[in-house]
Amino acid sequence: MINLLAINGSPRKGGNTETVLDAFLKGAEDAGASVTKRRLVEIQHKNCRGCNECHKTGVCVIRDNLTPVFEDILSADILVLASPIYSMSVTAEMKSFIDRGQFLWARKFVTKTLVFDKEHLAKHVGVFVGTSGQDIPDIFGAAFPVVRAFFNDSGFTYSKNVLFPGMDKHGGVKGWPESVVAAEKAGRDIVGEMMK
Numbered sequence: 662m663i664n665l666l667a668i669n670g671s672p673r674k675g676g677n678t679e680t681v682l683d684a685f686l687k688g689a690e691d692a693g694a695s696v697t698k699r700r701l702v703e704i705q706h707k708n709c710r711g712c713n714e715c716h717k718t719g720v721c722v723i724r725d726n727l728t729p730v731f732e733d734i735l736s737a738d739i740l741v742l743a744s745p746i747y748s749m750s751v752t753a754e755m756k757s758f759i760d761r762g763q764f765l766w767a768r769k770f771v772t773k774t775l776v777f778d779k780e781h782l783a784k785h786v787g788v789f790v791g792t793s794g795q796d797i798p799d800i801f802g803a804a805f806p807v808v809r810a811f812f813n814d815s816g817f818t819y820s821k822n823v824l825f826p827g828m829d830k831h832g833g834v835k836g837w838p839e840s841v842v843a844a845e846k847a848g849r850d851i852v853g854e855m856m857k
C-alpha cells in the first residue's frame with residue numbers, strides 16, 4: 662500500500678487550493694493509495710524560534726501539535742505540499758511548517774543522523790500542488806525553492822508540480838472545472854506510476 666500524506670498550507674477551507682488538492686487525493690485514492698490530509702491552519706503550533714538546539718541534538722525543543730505530523734511525514738511514501746501563492750510565495754502557514762522542519766536539516770547536515778540512500782529516494786516522491794491568482798510567468802518561482810528544501814530535508818524526491826495559475830481570470834476554481842479534472846488525473850497518474 663502506498664501511503665500518501667498531504668499537507669495543506671491554505672487557510673481557506675474548501676478554497677481553490679483545497680478543491681484541487683481534494684481532487685488530486687481522490688485520483689490518488691482511486692489508483693490505490695491510502696490518503697491522509699492535514700490542514701495546517703487547524704494545527705495549533707509555534708513558529709521556529711531559531712534556538713539552534715536541533716543543531717546539537719537533531720531534535721526540536723518545541724513539542725506541540727505539529728510534532729506528530731513530522732513523524733507521519735517520515736513514514737509516508739508520497740508527500741504532497743499544497744499552497745496558494747500569497748504575496749508571491751507560499752502561505753505563512755506553509756512557511757511556518759517548513760521552518761519547524763529545520764531539525765531534519767540539522768539531522769541531515771549537522772548531526773548526520775539522517776541519511777536517505779538512493780533506494781529510499783527512488784521510492785519516496787514529493788509533489789507540490791499550487792494555485793495562484795495571477796497568470797504571469799514564473800508566478801510559482803519563489804515557492805519552488807521553499808518546497809524543494811523541505812522535500813530534500815525529509816527524504817522525498819521532488820518529482821512533480823501540479824499547478825493552477827490564474828485563478829482570478831476564472832473567478833476561482835468554481836469557474837474552472839477543468840482544473841479539478843486535471844488535478845484528479847494527476848493524482849491518479851502519480852500513484853499509477855509508483856505502483857508499476
Ligand SMILES: Cc1cc2nc3c(=O)[nH]c(=O)nc-3n(C[C@H](O)[C@H](O)[C@H](O)COP(=O)(O)O)c2cc1C
Pocket residue numbers: 671672673675676677678679745746747748749750792793794795796800828829
Ligand atoms: C493574502 C493573499 C495574497 C495573495 N498574493 C498573491 C500573489 O502574490 N500572487 C498571485 O498570483 N495571487 C495571490 N493571491 C491569490 C491566491 O493565490 C489565489 O486566489 C489562490 O488560488 C487562493 O487559494 P485559496 O483559495 O486556497 O486561498 C493572494 C491571495 C491572498 C488572500
